Amino acid sequence: MMANILSQPFSWLNLLWMVLIAVAVMGVVLVFVMYAIYFERKIIGWMQLRKGPNRVGPYGLFQTVADVLKLLIKEDVVPAKVDRFLFLIAPVIAYTPAFAIIAVLPYSEKLYFADVNVGLLYYGALSSITISGILLGGWASNNKYSIMGGMRSVAQMISYEVPLIMSFLGIVLMTGSLNLIDIVKAQQESGVWFIFPQFLGFIIFLIAGNAELNRTPFDLPEAENELVAGYFVEYSGFRFAFFMLTEYVYMFAMASLMTVLFLGGWDAPFGLTFIPGIVWFILKFLLLVFYLFWARSTFPRVKTDQLMGFAWKVLIPLALLNVMGTAVIKSLFF
Amino acid sequence: MLLNVGPQHPSTHGVFRLVVKVDGEKITDAIPVIGYLHRGTEKLAENLTYTQIIPYTDRLDYLSSMTNNYALVQAVETLMGIEVPERAEYLRVIVMELNRIASHLVWWGTNLLDLGAISPFLFAFRDREIIVNMLNEISGARLTFNYMRVGGVKWDAPEGWIEKVRKFVPYMREKIKEYHTLVTGNEIFLARVKDIGVYDAETAINYGLSGPVLRGSNVKYDIRKNQPYSVYDRFEFDVPVGEKGDVYDRYMVRMEEMVQSLRIIEQAVEQFPESGEIQGKVPRVLRAPEGEVYTRMESSKGELGVYLVSKGKDKPYRLKLRRPSFVNLQLLPKLLIGRTMADVPAILGAIDIVLGEVDA
Numbered sequence: 242m243m244a245n246i247l248s249q250p251f252s253w254l255n256l257l258w259m260v261l262i263a264v265a266v267m268g269v270v271l272v273f274v275m276y277a278i279y280f281e282r283k284i285i286g287w288m289q290l291r292k293g294p295n296r297v298g299p300y301g302l303f304q305t306v307a308d309v310l311k312l313l314i315k316e317d318v319v320p321a322k323v324d325r326f327l328f329l330i331a332p333v334i335a336y337t338p339a340f341a342i343i344a345v346l347p348y349s350e351k352l353y354f355a356d357v358n359v360g361l362l363y364y365g366a367l368s369s370i371t372i373s374g375i376l377l378g379g380w381a382s383n384n385k386y387s388i389m390g391g392m393r394s395v396a397q398m399i400s401y402e403v404p405l406i407m408s409f410l411g412i413v414l415m416t417g418s419l420n421l422i423d424i425v426k427a428q429q430e431s432g433v434w435f436i437f438p439q440f441l442g443f444i445i446f447l448i449a450g451n452a453e454l455n456r457t458p459f460d461l462p463e464a465e466n467e468l469v470a471g472y473f474v475e476y477s478g479f480r481f482a483f484f485m486l487t488e489y490v491y492m493f494a495m496a497s498l499m500t501v502l503f504l505g506g507w508d509a510p511f512g513l514t515f516i517p518g519i520v521w522f523i524l525k526f527l528l529l530v531f532y533l534f535w536a537r538s539t540f541p542r543v544k545t546d547q548l549m550g551f552a553w554k555v556l557i558p559l560a561l562l563n564v565m566g567t568a569v570i571k572s573l574f575f
Numbered sequence: 576m577l578l579n580v581g582p583q584h585p586s587t588h589g590v591f592r593l594v595v596k597v598d599g600e601k602i603t604d605a606i607p608v609i610g611y612l613h614r615g616t617e618k619l620a621e622n623l624t625y626t627q628i629i630p631y632t633d634r635l636d637y638l639s640s641m642t643n644n645y646a647l648v649q650a651v652e653t654l655m656g657i658e659v660p661e662r663a664e665y666l667r668v669i670v671m672e673l674n675r676i677a678s679h680l681v682w683w684g685t686n687l688l689d690l691g692a693i694s695p696f697l698f699a700f701r702d703r704e705i706i707v708n709m710l711n712e713i714s715g716a717r718l719t720f721n722y723m724r725v726g727g728v729k730w731d732a733p734e735g736w737i738e739k740v741r742k743f744v745p746y747m748r749e750k751i752k753e754y755h756t757l758v759t760g761n762e763i764f765l766a767r768v769k770d771i772g773v774y775d776a777e778t779a780i781n782y783g784l785s786g787p788v789l790r791g792s793n794v795k796y797d798i799r800k801n802q803p804y805s806v807y808d809r810f811e812f813d814v815p816v817g818e819k820g821d822v823y824d825r826y827m828v829r830m831e832e833m834v835q836s837l838r839i840i841e842q843a844v845e846q847f848p849e850s851g852e853i854q855g856k857v858p859r860v861l862r863a864p865e866g867e868v869y870t871r872m873e874s875s876k877g878e879l880g881v882y883l884v885s886k887g888k889d890k891p892y893r894l895k896l897r898r899p900s901f902v903n904l905q906l907l908p909k910l911l912i913g914r915t916m917a918d919v920p921a922i923l924g925a926i927d928i929v930l931g932e933v934d935a
Contacts, residue, residue, distance in 0.1 A: 289697040385578050458763050466586040466689045466920045541764050542691025544917040545600055
């Protein structure tokens with residue numbers, strides 16, 4: 242539907258539709274974020290032999306709603322010596338691209354918003370804008386811990402952006418397209434998901450993606466035990482919520498992207514096509530989200546130098562190897 | 576850049592302040608500032624009778640109150656020449672070793688939390704809870720156990736308590752294996768702790784370190800073996816030592832110490848006298864004869880020494896505590912300079928300080 246609107250000439254009715262659809266998507270993403278936080282707490286709770294939220298609403302289902310309400314009605318504290326303008330705008334800069342990248346993700350054959358030819362490129366380009374938001378937040382706070390968190394974040398996200406992008410170049414070579422819908426269709430036609438021929442790429446993406454999300458074991462920008470809370474030390478109330486939201490929206494986007502690139506998107510395995518594609522998409526997506534939760538409850542955190550070393554000395558050479566290998570195989574056998 | 580780590584920092588294990596100079600992430604200078612929890616225990620003791628001092632010792636190393644209790648009563652008993660009944664000594668050993676495991680569990684959990692791993696912390700507290708419940712049953716407290724008395728212990732073990740301890744030993748052994756599976760083999764963990772905070776045996780001895788912090792540097796010194804007190808000479812156990820004295824070695828030493836404590840508890844429960852007194856013959860008002868005494872014991876943090884001077888009154892003339900955390904902490908600046916910020920919690924956590932004991 243959105244694709245039709247985008248291809249039609251501009252009219253006020255179309256604009257209204259665009260806004261309505263955007264609001265609806267935002268609603269879906271926010272509900273996902275709310276329940277992702279709930280499930281994260283539940284799943285990690287089970288792994289750590291405790292119960293997790295179980296008081297607000299049935300089975301604690303309204304816990305996150307209560308948390309969000311609490312954050313919204315909190316006093317908006319802006320410390321005295323911060324760079325006020327940057328301090329206020331940093332969470333917005335961090336959040337906006339996170340939401341914008343959702344536009345290019347296809348959820349099923351019919352459910353997508355923009356059929357962009359350079360979808361992958363768009364994803365890579367936009368997601369790096371968030372770094373500025375985090376750095377600004379850390380710097381504008383006028384706090385030594387937060388500036389360290391901000392600096393770490395920049396170093397980490399720039400370093401891991403490289404292997405992340407390189408890890409799906411193999412797929413781009415195989416399909417000859419940067420369009421996410423074409424990539425899923427290529428997997429459907431060949432009957433093989435790219436996780437198998439591009440296994441190395443998948444592993445690199447999994448690790449680099451986790452690092453991009455700033456989640457354990459790569460949660461250095463907010464390392465509580467070293468930096469108290471990192472780049473958002475001074476943020477409270479809904480500005481803090483914006484940073485949290487950014488993180489979880491990226492989780493949504495990253496898991497969706499991984500599903501599309503490596504797990505065949507909405508493609509049904511074993512010919513089980515009577516189950517709608519969106520169900521398959523959600524299942525694969527949830528599996529990846531579960532992996533992220535699982536990793537968080539299992540691993541200790543790495544150090545900055547180890548993190549950098551791992552990106553530049555291990556992941557990037559491996560990603561290069563993957564790209565070259567794919568190119569050689571493709572030119573020799575296909 | 577000057578950075579104040581603490582006194583309100585999640586990883587300083589209490590109200591500890593560390594002023595560090597950093598160049599980027601690298602530490603160029605580190606100055607520990609202590610005293611935020613100082614209560615003047617040693618001075619207060621001069622105005623208290625010997626029995627009244629005991630609760631103050633609970634609050635030194637509040638994670639290991641039983642051993643602290645013992646340190647004081649041992650000094651008074653030595654000074655006054657009081658005989659302690661066998662059953663009381665066995666009870667003391669059992670509760671002290673249980674408390675040592677509980678203390679090491681808190682270290683294990685918090686040290687890993689310092690490294691960014693959350694689950695071990697909760698795993699440790701799950702098992703510590705069992706010990707705390709058992710100690711609660713016997714002493715009536717959950718943290719500041721106040722169980723030892725001059726000449727014996729306050730209460731006898733409740734019905735079925737010894738049986739509970741007996742059952743706990745195999746349970747805990749399994750759990751320690753689980754800890755190793757969860758953490759010890761983890762690549763990230765090893766990368767964070769190997770070759771970090773290294774010091775050799777000579778440095779350790781020169782700085783007067785004791786406990787696991789000393790043994791991690793391959794010095795086989797454990798007061799329970801070298802100068803046995805209570806009934807420790809009746810048990811078979813090993814003193815684990817590390818090789819090169821890095822954070823990993825101190826980690827392994829403490830993990831192994833928990834296993835050895837379980838061995839001691841197992842034997843103590845086997846040899847536990849069926850019946851007998853739990854309190855020796857002690858005068859109503861304790862008046863230590865004129866003189867002085869220094870006694871030492873192995874607490875979970877190291878050598879806990881009590882130097883007691885008496886002028887023949889019912890109160891000590893002078894009490895000096897040799898607190899292992901305080902002594903062990905001295906080495907910190909030396910270990911930190913040249914390392915990165917991320918190593919601060921790892922190194923500090925591996926020293927395993929309790930600020931109640933550092934400040935006293």
